[in-house]
Amino acid sequence: MRDLLSELEGGGPVDPVERTRALSRRPLPKRFYKDVTLGAEEGGHVVLLDGRPVKTAGRKPLVLAEEALAEIVAQEWRAQGAEIDPQTMPLTRIANVAIDAVPEHAEDVADDVAAYAGNDLLFYRAESPQELVELQETRWGPVIAWAEARYGGRFVLAEGIMPVSQDAGLIARIRETLQPFPALRLTGLHVATTLSGSALLALALAEGRLTSDEAWAAAFVDEDWNIRLWGADPEAERVRAQRRRDFDAAAAVLSVTRAGT
Incomplete structure (x- = not known):
């Protein structure tokens, strides 16, 4: 069966093989931050990169009601090396789709x-x-x-x-x-x-x-x-x-x- 969430994340129906190829060709962004902390915002908890809140791909605030999940997202951002690889950040991706597309x-x-x-x-x-x-x-x-x-x-x-x-x-x-x-x-x-x-x-x-x-x-x-x-x-x-x-x-x-x- 198709992966509906992958389609939503990609903005519509996509060929999974071509999507994988496209992702592998896309250069990874450089890490631009040093410190990762948690902050409070209306509705829950936000991850802060050098004090600035993380936003979703749709430019919405990435706010999680559950502090435990926000901390896991923060750990994913802390674990990034010189480049930021979204494939190593599964909870961040889940949160993005949950905020941007699923509602x-x-x-x-x-x-x-x-x-x-x-x-x-x-x-x-x-x-x-x-x-x-x-x-x-x-x-x-x-x-x-x-x-x-x-x-x-x-x-x-x-x-x-x-x-x-x-x-x-x-x-x-x-x-x-x-x-x-x-x-x-x-x-x-x-x-x-x-x-x-x-x-x-x-x-x-x-x-x-x-x-x-x-x-x-x-x-x-x-x-x-x-x-x-x-x-x-x-x-x-x-x-x-x-x-x-x-x-x-x-x-x-x-x-x-x-x-x-």
């Missing part, structure tokens, strides 16, 4: 999460070998059971990759629970969903049913199985490490904003 597109973002729930990774099970079948059930079965109890319905599971249809009422109930999510929490949920391929894992993470480590391990049951058989690819490991960094940033958003709900 006007919240319905679309929530719809996208619900669409993932209707075609979730956890529904599609291996037919063999038995060890993988059992591993999937161990990792995924409790999440399915929790979601069925939480949202009041039964999911249809399938062996293989042929699509299965889920009960529309069940997916609608999942969608309904997203309605009160503030922009930052909804953004974190969407990021966790797209990176894991599973709305159910992201929702369990959001509600504290899974830790970040547990959700990430569950998302990569099949890939880790193949790695055990055939070994790891260095480039795939690099990409996965970058995705894990982004996932952990989304998990931090969900954890901190859950405490405030």
